[in-house]
Amino acid sequence: MPPPAHPPEAQAAHVVESPIAVSVLALKTQWLIHLNFL
16 A cells, blocks of 8 residues: 555644744745845
8 A cells, every 4th residue: 555645734733843943944044035135
């Protein structure tokens, strides 16, 4: 049997469980935008 596909709910829950990764990604995005405007 093939492995079950990951439902969107599981992916959303995983994102909620890792707020630090989301914060780091947001900081990197802000830095890239800031450097582009220099």
